[in-house]
Amino acid sequence: MGKEFELKFAATxxxxxCVVEEFGNFSTIEMETTYYDTPEGAFSAEKMTLRRRFExxxxxxxxxxxxxxxxxxxxxxxxxxxxxxxxxxxxxAGREDLAxxxxxxxxxxxxxxxxxxxxxxDCTVEIAVDAGVLVAGHRQIPLCEIEVELKTGSEDGAVAFxxxxxxxxxxxxxxKSKFRRALELAQED
Numbered sequence: 422m423g424k425e426f427e428l429k430f431a432a433t434x435x436x437x438x439c440v441v442e443e444f445g446n447f448s449t450i451e452m453e454t455t456y457y458d459t460p461e462g463a464f465s466a467e468k469m470t471l472r473r474r475f476e477x478x479x480x481x482x483x484x485x486x487x488x489x490x491x492x493x494x495x496x497x498x499x500x501x502x503x504x505x506x507x508x509x510x511x512x513x514a515g516r517e518d519l520a521x522x523x524x525x526x527x528x529x530x531x532x533x534x535x536x537x538x539x540x541x542x543d544c545t546v547e548i549a550v551d552a553g554v555l556v557a558g559h560r561q562i563p564l565c566e567i568e569v570e571l572k573t574g575s576e577d578g579a580v581a582f583x584x585x586x587x588x589x590x591x592x593x594x595x596x597k598s599k600f601r602r603a604l605e606l607a608q609e610d
Contacts, residue, residue: 423494423495423496423497424488424492424493424494424495425485425488425492425493425494425495425570426492426570426571426576426579427568427569427570427571428568428569428579428580428583428594429566429567429568429594429595429596429598430566430567430568430569430583430586430587430592430593430594430595431565431566431592431593431594431595432550432565432566432567432590432592433565434552434565436567436590436591436592437535437550437552437565437567439590440548440550440567440586440590441535441550444537444539444548445537446537447535447536447537447548447550448535448536448537449533449534449535449536450476450477450533450534450536451475451476451477451478451533451534452474452475452476452530452531452532452533452534452553453474453475453529453530453531454472454473454474454475454529454530454531454599455472455473455474455503455526455528455529456470456471456472456526456527456528456529456600456603456604457471457472457473457503457524457525457526457527458471458524458525458527459519459522459523459524459525460523460525463519463522464519464522465604467486467516468486468487469484469485469486469487469514469516470483470484470485470493470598470600471483471484471485471503471507471510471524472485472503472600473500473502473503473506479499480499480500480501480502481497481498481499481500482497482498482499482500482503482505482506482507482510483495483496483497483510484496484510484511484513484514486514486516494514496510496513496514498510498513503524504524507519507520507522507524508520508521527557527603527604527607528555528556528557528600528603528604528606528607529555529556529557529603530553530554530555530556530564530599530603531553531554531556532551532552532553532554532564533551533552533553534549534550534551535549535550536548536549536550538572539582541574541578541579541582542578543574543575543577543578544571544572544573544574544575544576544578544579544582545571545572545573545574546569546570546571546572546579546582546583547568547569547570547572548567548568548569548586549567549568549569549570550567551564551565551566551567551568551599552564552565555599555602555603555606556603556606557603557604557606557607557609558607560606560609561606562602562606564599564602566595567586567592569582569583569586
């Protein structure tokens with residue numbers, strides 16, 4: 422199990438370009454994500470996110486569960502389908518009660534991620550610059566954000582760096598995850 426600690430910021434394309442120019446040499450990851458739930462919304466009701474994401478063509482299935490402010494427990498496995506991963510993910514999360522669930526596709530996202538790892542004084546963070554679309558059925562909305570994710574070290578150090586980055590580039594916090602924003606789009610139908 423991993424613990425995901427990240428801070429998200431809404432960004433414009435110009436703000437994204439400035440961040441990329443400042444730090445240079447980002448890796449590119451093409452991502453296509455589908456989010457799943459039960460027809461009754463059992464995962465959402467528990468504030469859990471279940472997704473299958475292709476990362477440069479590799480299928481990675483993830484279950485995220487709450488773990489505090491800016492934090493989520495994150496369980497990942499490479500699998501050819503979400504159904505093949507479900508039992509493993511639910512066991513890792515201690516939620517075997519959800520392992521036999523029937524799943525439906527709820528919404529998704531398609532985006533390019535520019536990613537760079539930075540070694541800071543008391544932590545290591547990844548800057549992710551995401552640009553693409555959130556999708557639900559035939560509807561889509563733009564996705565343009567910057568994330569600072571703690572990889573190792575101090576949460577306080579990651580927060581201080583993220584706040585400095587936000588102040589320098591005029592970024593504003595994005596309180597909702599990609600899933601929550603795509604889900605809201607799906608619920609508008």
